[in-house]
Amino acid sequence: MEKIIEQNLLYDFYGELLTEHQRKVYENAVYNDLSLSEIADEIGISRQGVHDLLKRCDKIMTGYEEKLKLVEKFSMTRERITEIKKLALTTNIQNDNTDKIVRIADAILEEL
Numbered sequence: 332m333e334k335i336i337e338q339n340l341l342y343d344f345y346g347e348l349l350t351e352h353q354r355k356v357y358e359n360a361v362y363n364d365l366s367l368s369e370i371a372d373e374i375g376i377s378r379q380g381v382h383d384l385l386k387r388c389d390k391i392m393t394g395y396e397e398k399l400k401l402v403e404k405f406s407m408t409r410e411r412i413t414e415i416k417k418l419a420l421t422t423n424i425q426n427d428n429t430d431k432i433v434r435i436a437d438a439i440l441e442e443l
Contacts, residue, residue: 335361338361341389341392341396344392345392346392348395349391356374356388412443415436416440
């Protein structure tokens with residue numbers, strides 16, 4: 332399950348940097364859950380060709396992540412905002428400011 336989440340995040344951040352052909356194959360495999368054979372039949376290449384293309388896409392997007400760290404920064408930001416929200420909800424002093432902090436945290440998390 333974690334691999335699927337990682338693939339989705341990598342694709343969300345770096346998918347536009349793939350070619351249209353790579354995106355189509357990757358989306359069919361990851362999002363549409365098509366088998367290698369189904370994808371191969373659809374685009375007219377071998378099953379091994381599809382497998383190699385998917386591996387290449389993963390390698391390309393992982394390479395971008397190693398350099399840019401956008402997924403890592405996104406995940407860290409999400410964790411920190413969640414922690415801020417938890418602290419605001421569990422503070423001994425509840426007032427308009429803590430409510431405002433929770434609302435802001437929720438808004439940011441929703442945008443992410």
